[in-house]
Amino acid sequence: MSTSPRPMRRVDPAEARAAVAGALLAIVPDADVESLGDDTPFRGELDLDSLDFLTFVETVCARTGVRIDEADYPRLTTVASCVAFLSEP
Secondary structure: OOOOOOOOOOOOOOHHHHHHHHHHHOOOOOOOOOOOOOOOOOHOOOOHHHHHHHHHHHHHHHHHHHOHHHHHHHHOOOOHHHHHHOOOO
């Protein structure tokens, strides 16, 4: 019996943006996510270490239901890139 990969769910850009902002605020509650530029690499801007980033990924997965594999991590560097990844067809 062969197993196929789990289908990936996608969300609309507004839901994706809200999930990303919520996940960042869960890790850094005093972060000013609204003023964080869409193209600003948030790991450096918010001083996220590798465990913080893993928590971010897990939180985004839980909030959206989108599967994020380790190979996808390089695509999750800015708010804009996260929104694009989460909402791509």
